[in-house]
Amino acid sequence: MRKGAPISLWDTSAEEPDYSSPMNGDVVTDLAVVGGGFTGLSTALHAAQRGIECHLLEARHIGYGGSGRNVGLVNAGLWLPPQDVRAKLGEARGAALIELLGAAPAYVFSLIDRYQIRCEATRNGTIHAAHSPRGYDDLARRAEEWRRLGAPVELLSRQEAAEKIGSSAFYGGLLDRRAGIINPMGYVRGLARAALAEGATITTGATATGLRREDTKWIVETDRGTVTAKSVVLGTNAYSDDLWPGLKDIFTEIHFFQLATEPLGDRASGILSGGQGLWDTGLIMFSLRRDAFGRLIIGSMGKAIGGTAGLSRRWAARTLRRLFPKLGDVKFEAAWHGPIALTPDHLPRIFRLDERLYTPIGYNGRGITPGTVFGKAMAELLSGGREADLPLAITDVKPAWGRVLMSRLYQSVFTANQLAKSF
Numbered sequence: 048m049r050k051g052a053p054i055s056l057w058d059t060s061a062e063e064p065d066y067s068s069p070m071n072g073d074v075v076t077d078l079a080v081v082g083g084g085f086t087g088l089s090t091a092l093h094a095a096q097r098g099i100e101c102h103l104l105e106a107r108h109i110g111y112g113g114s115g116r117n118v119g120l121v122n123a124g125l126w127l128p129p130q131d132v133r134a135k136l137g138e139a140r141g142a143a144l145i146e147l148l149g150a151a152p153a154y155v156f157s158l159i160d161r162y163q164i165r166c167e168a169t170r171n172g173t174i175h176a177a178h179s180p181r182g183y184d185d186l187a188r189r190a191e192e193w194r195r196l197g198a199p200v201e202l203l204s205r206q207e208a209a210e211k212i213g214s215s216a217f218y219g220g221l222l223d224r225r226a227g228i229i230n231p232m233g234y235v236r237g238l239a240r241a242a243l244a245e246g247a248t249i250t251t252g253a254t255a256t257g258l259r260r261e262d263t264k265w266i267v268e269t270d271r272g273t274v275t276a277k278s279v280v281l282g283t284n285a286y287s288d289d290l291w292p293g294l295k296d297i298f299t300e301i302h303f304f305q306l307a308t309e310p311l312g313d314r315a316s317g318i319l320s321g322g323q324g325l326w327d328t329g330l331i332m333f334s335l336r337r338d339a340f341g342r343l344i345i346g347s348m349g350k351a352i353g354g355t356a357g358l359s360r361r362w363a364a365r366t367l368r369r370l371f372p373k374l375g376d377v378k379f380e381a382a383w384h385g386p387i388a389l390t391p392d393h394l395p396r397i398f399r400l401d402e403r404l405y406t407p408i409g410y411n412g413r414g415i416t417p418g419t420v421f422g423k424a425m426a427e428l429l430s431g432g433r434e435a436d437l438p439l440a441i442t443d444v445k446p447a448w449g450r451v452l453m454s455r456l457y458q459s460v461f462t463a464n465q466l467a468k469s470f
């Protein structure tokens with residue numbers, strides 16, 4: 048039995064069982080992976096599929112990081128519209144990344160099918176909802192570009208959005224039929240089960256505390272023994288610690304919180320009745336979805352303050368009342384938050400930290416699809432692939448300017464937003 052309180056609703060509601068296995072002496076392997084989230088487990092799964100011997104280390108438990116706390120929106124592309132990604136990365140690189148991430152939800156759902164992962168998977172799309180007329184113009188620009196690229200996206204009028212969302216509060220929306228929703232803890236535990244079935248080894252409750260090179264090998268030190276490997280992949284994203292000095296300085300940490308209602312039965316049947324997940328165009332964005340048990344899960348940027356009885360609960364109750372006046376009072380069962388790794392240009396990175404030591408990082412709050420496909424790319428690289436074929440060019444590690452100050456500033460603004468919207 049695992050010690051400690053659940054980290055999210057998903058931690059208790061996921062059908063896939065938790066997997067834990069303590070470190071048992073020193074290990075020698077081909078590939079050491081640090082971090083038991085989407086990135087680490089996808090790397091381990093795809094490496095094991097290719098016959099690479101692999102050992103994954105997780106400091107706490109599977110899905111302890113962002114992977115077990117997120118909203119569960121399996122989105123296509125990045126936060127930035129495709130045209131902005133191309134402008135930042137260059138035409139060829141940008142277009143290739145957009146194509147890869149445009150197809151990534153299909154890949155995630157294909158893994159769910161192949162390994163029969165029990166994660167409440169619903170593939171009816173996601174809705175990006177316009178919180179203002181300007182937000183709608185932004186969605187129109189995104190829709191035009193995605194359609195030009197052949198993606199099945201629909202720009203919803205105000206009326207169409209109201210029908211799908213069950214609220215007339217939005218100015219329209221962008222329905223992306225490539226996307227869907229999952230129970231993220233179910234998915235990450237399912238990836239662990241799949242990786243084990245393919246022959247990977249996983250150790251939980253073991254923190255990697257040191258990384259050193261001896262001849263051609265890496266030695267990963269843990270508080271419980273060592274892992275000696277030819278290659279190492281770090282999948283620690285926003286949870287990066289001091290294992291590789293300077294790594295956590297490349298992003299600004301911001302938080303996202305969520306609250307889950309009790310199962311609402313017929314009362315909420317008109318809300319997102321098509322099973323889509325939603326987020327809005329607001330600068331301080333909010334998210335809303337249902338789970339398989341009829342709960343509503345609502346979130347926004349910042350920390351969950353006061354659990355299910357404090358400020359964040361008041362914000363959630365007030366926001367639901369504003370959006371769905373007929374819903375009436377609801378009880379909340381769970382409240383949680385987690386950190387997001389925000390990079391200065393809102394693009395993820397792949398770093399080669401040293402010879403045969405890599406890390407995909409900086410997902411900017413969108414990691415289900417990138418974590419899965421970047422993990423696969425790591426496995427392809429380490430089984431004879433070329434760095435030139437990675438989804439992103441390898442870049443230098445550069446600290447994000449003013450990250451500590453910015454992180455505090457964001458947190459104050461997000462708390463003020465909760466306060467202002469809780470009356």
Ligand SMILES: Cc1cc2nc3c(=O)[nH]c(=O)nc-3n(C[C@H](O)[C@H](O)[C@H](O)COP(=O)(O)OP(=O)(O)OC[C@H]3O[C@@H](n4cnc5c(N)ncnc54)[C@H](O)[C@@H]3O)c2cc1C
Pocket residue numbers: 081082083084085086087088104105106107108109110111112113114115116117118119120121122253254255256282283284285286287288290302303304305384385386387410411412413414415416418
């Ligand atoms: C509240 C929230 C909502 C989000 N919503 C969405 C969403 O709807 N859709 C989406 O696509 N993305 C979303 N994201 C982003 C997404 O969850 C992350 O990008 C993704 O989980 C990153 O996966 P990862 O495997 O790279 O890292 P993580 O899942 O964060 O895993 C890192 C792991 O590394 C372990 N670790 C760290 N250091 C060490 C060490 N030294 N030794 C051993 N283990 C170590 C940690 O314990 C942790 O388990 C959200 C994030 C948050 C926080």
